[in-house]
Amino acid sequence: MPKPGVFDFINKAKWDAWNALGSLPKETARQNYVDLVSSLSSSSESSSQGKPGADREQQEYENLVVTSEDGITKIMFNRPTRKNAISTQMYQEIMLALKAASKDDSTITVVTGNGDYYSSGNDLANFTDIPPGGVEEKAKQSAIMLRDFVDTFIDFPKPLIAVVNGPAVGISVTTLGLFDAVYASDKATFHTPFSHLGLSPEGCASYTFPKIMGPAKATEMLIFGKKLTAREACAQGLVTEVFPDSTFQKEVWTRLKAYSKLPQNSMRISKQVIRKIEKEKLHAVNAEECSVLQKRWLSDECMNATMNFLSKRSKL
Numbered sequence: 001m002p003k004p005g006v007f008d009f010i011n012k013a014k015w016d017a018w019n020a021l022g023s024l025p026k027e028t029a030r031q032n033y034v035d036l037v038s039s040l041s042s043s044s045e046s047s048s049q050g051k052p053g054a055d056r057e058q059q060e061y062e063n064l065v066v067t068s069e070d071g072i073t074k075i076m077f078n079r080p081t082r083k084n085a086i087s088t089q090m091y092q093e094i095m096l097a098l099k100a101a102s103k104d105d106s107t108i109t110v111v112t113g114n115g116d117y118y119s120s121g122n123d124l125a126n127f128t129d130i131p132p133g134g135v136e137e138k139a140k141q142s143a144i145m146l147r148d149f150v151d152t153f154i155d156f157p158k159p160l161i162a163v164v165n166g167p168a169v170g171i172s173v174t175t176l177g178l179f180d181a182v183y184a185s186d187k188a189t190f191h192t193p194f195s196h197l198g199l200s201p202e203g204c205a206s207y208t209f210p211k212i213m214g215p216a217k218a219t220e221m222l223i224f225g226k227k228l229t230a231r232e233a234c235a236q237g238l239v240t241e242v243f244p245d246s247t248f249q250k251e252v253w254t255r256l257k258a259y260s261k262l263p264q265n266s267m268r269i270s271k272q273v274i275r276k277i278e279k280e281k282l283h284a285v286n287a288e289e290c291s292v293l294q295k296r297w298l299s300d301e302c303m304n305a306t307m308n309f310l311s312k313r314s315k316l
């Protein structure tokens, strides 16, 4: 519809809100709204539903292990033989698990990896599954999925903590800028080799990284692909605290169990207050990054780098 006049306050506000969503389909917008409302109502109902201390394995996932215990929902990447590379199905499962965690009775949500890696990032074999519409259609579908995936992190309503047990690559690093705290083993490394792969930043890192570490350090990571140790990432503000690998799990989980006993609604509301001002900006950044990537995926630079990895001619 045409843009309402400046004095038509209500319709102009509605028009601006729709416009800010860019090309988000109506159905997705409706679903996001329903999810948001359900998550708010479940938070006020949750105190009567909770079973504190109960260890309950949740819905079955093929690539994740999701458990709830002591007020903490733990989402663990579980493809250790592929270094927890994120397949197309795994993106969908992570979104489902985060949406379920946003509505369950846990106080905080933790994301971690099984095995020696936190995650080696996007599974480069994702790009070999070409639909009938060809590579352009694949790039379009991937951009939609990536946008939904990152939106799920932006909108996550409870404290979201990363327990980075080992090396992290690509999208598993960029999304850390959307977590509320990041605890890392001293064996973890942080690597975003986008230029090496003919890519460009995603996960809102083009906005969050310069903000967290300053533009020059962000350039070294996001453009030059400099790999950081856990201590370097901590000095630059991406990681909250580093622990020796030998005591990592014990120390981190003791701390998280203490945090999970803090009042649930207070933590949720504080997160909302801290993040509210950034949300609209983050959604806009996400949309822009995905639209740039949609074109990068079709570039010779990206296709050659992916083929080189898949034909075992290159590794990071």
Ligand SMILES: CCCC/C=C/CC(=O)SCCNC(=O)CCNC(=O)[C@H](O)C(C)(C)COP(=O)(O)OP(=O)(O)OC[C@H]1O[C@@H](n2cnc3c(N)ncnc32)[C@H](O)[C@@H]1OP(=O)(O)O
Residues within 6 Å of the ligand: 081, 082, 083, 085, 086, 120, 121, 122, 123, 124, 125, 126, 142, 143, 145, 146, 169, 170, 171, 172, 193, 194, 197, 199, 202, 309, 314, 315, 316
């Ligand atoms: C649609 C959304 C798109 C979002 C875009 C996101 C951008 C990114 O995330 S960019 C980052 C992409 N990741 C990589 O480039 C990492 C590629 N992997 C490697 O370079 C190495 O595997 C790694 C250094 C991580 C580990 O090396 P090694 O310790 O020597 O282990 P292996 O290479 O033997 O790994 C075991 C096994 O897993 C396969 N593997 C690991 N990571 C990936 C991956 N990201 N994608 C696909 N496959 C991966 C690896 O090939 C080995 O397989 P086999 O040889 O068949 O055993």
